[in-house]
Amino acid sequence: MLSDARTRSIIIQCALVAVAAAFAALLVSTTFANLRARGIPIGFDFLTMPSRIVISEAILTYKSRDPYYWAIATGLANTVFVSAVVIVFSSALGLVVGITRLSSNPLAAGTCRVWVEVARNSPPIVLLIFLYSLWWKVLPPVGEALNPLPGVYASMRGFVVPAVSMDVATAGLLVIALALALAAAGWAAARRGWLPPLAAPTILAVGIAGLWLADAKFSVDWPTFTGSNFKGGKDLTPELSTILIGLTIYTTGFVAEIVRGGVLSVGRGQWDAGHSLGLPRGKILRLIIIPQMLRVIVPPLNSQYINVVKNSTLAIAVGYPDFLAVMNTIISKSSHSIEGVFIILGVYLALNLSLSSAANWYNRRIAIVER
């Protein structure tokens, strides 16, 4: 009987499942015994109780008498905010650095190569701690704050940037306009025509202009310097600024390499073919080069974006309260460690799985259709 492959396979699987189940049962029973011995209750009831933990800064409004679930949401919002900002900035910078590395100009290519090598070969946590230690060394006190761009101030106390405030209805309309713009871009890409190249920005611009004309509650709060302090604007603390700048520098190095690989993967012959058809450079780029490049760069770019979400946990090294740091505080404060661990695992898996399924959907749109 054992010589029959099918029977043997069933026996092996049953044995394996039994061993795994026994192991799991052992773990669970030891865990419950340990929890009982220490008098720790189990259950998610604690989530609605006031947390009384301090979250030093938050994108959402949070007070320490808010319940635990709101503390968790606040930490999650911080993580999502940091990841989103880093993804946007490092994609844009990575595109520039990656293409500049291919330049024939040795000065430009060399500088970008140094950036890429430093980013790829140093641990992000060391980069963050190093940048954080530079903060007080390089930047002036508030009184002499640098003003690199209009409305942007940099000093020892962090950045101050113009704040955009809007009411809920306006924000909702803006989100709808953004969704429409994205849908238009997706529709155009699906027809692989890049047909209306300006469709997405146009929809967005029309949406914003419409909001403006309708006199929506949409205002930009410019910071003003009052001699000893700033009035208005949005404060970015040194901690938040360090994590944003550090992770952007780090991720840009990886995005640049992906972009460079993508450009190199499209052969010179494609350019020559385009030229021989009499297409102008812009059209060759849009119709021939970029669609082929996207196919190569989307999958690795996707895993870089997931890495950004994972690396945002390093915020803990400079003391920015991201989701993991908040969860860690909650676990040590409430001693609901099992529940906390399940929330941590669930949230990160959900975040990363949704990111990768969105990227996979996009990848299917742009993939080669074999006929």
Next chain:
Amino acid sequence: MKALSLPLPAEPMPGQIRFGALRRSAILLFGTPLNAVLTLLFGVLLVTTVPPMLHWLVIDAVLFDPSPRACRVATGACWSFIYAKSGQLLFGIYPLDERWRPAIVCVLILALLAWSVRPASWAPRLAALWVAALVLIFWLMAGGFGLAEVPTSSWGGLPVTLILTVVAIGVAFPVGILLALARRSTMPTIRIGAVVLIESVRGLPLLSILFVASIMMPLFLPEALLPDKFVRALVALTIFAAAYLAEVIRGGLQAIPNGQYEAAAAVGLPFWRTQYLVILPQAIRVAIPALANTIIVMIKNTSLVLVVGLFDLISSGKAALADPDWPSPAAETFLFIGAIFFALSFSFARFADFLERRGPTAH
């Protein structure tokens, strides 16, 4: 960067103008309008940033004066702090009289790594060599049998980083092979189990795995069996490395043509001997460049263990900075630590490049 080694013709070809080096670089820098703009842009950038950095790094820096006072008055970097504290930075709180032991361990691990990356030394006896070396390393670090005993709680600095990297990858490697084989298994329960395990570990940040390991292990295990912080971090790093290595090895397995399996079946080899004698040697050889990249990722990742309270390079740097006699040169210290990681990871990256250029060895 390696220069192109194309031999330049000694005589100019007919109809070709020979440019001097100056002329050539002028063409490269200003030949086209775009290049001229780029040169100006990056020239301004470099001229404004490099001289101040050089001043801070070298010209105004305290290089040799070993007194803290010199650092207080200098406007540049305080490198003498790094000299004065090098023992503490590299070896953490390891007992002072015994620091020769972690020093030997570091040299041993680095020498063994350098030895193992030579393609000529890839043979089964390499694994035996590593096991013997690890026993020796553990004896040197922990003591006993004639050496003074040092608990893992006083281990610190570079040896901790190196040991964690090497042991995590060493233990994770066979586990990764098993996971990769399981993921390609025809038995559904085994395949699904492997997929769930690999994908959930890969979907989580390493920091959360480290936290979960340090929170959950005391609950999972009876108190008598509870491992210390060092072992807990090692377990988390190993699980993490195993999931990534499994995917790398699976990539290698996918490159093996079906004919190899059929040939093994034709000579009557059973499953495990097919894998051990025919498939895995080829699959691992194909996967070696990707394996080298995973090792770089792991070297960088071990720097995270400071968050769960282990004394790695970063935390020993922080401890050294707490000395009130010195003006706390944090940027210099972290630059030094960053340079160590950079050196390790950059040399490994060049090695991976070399392997990739060499291409897979013939079957």
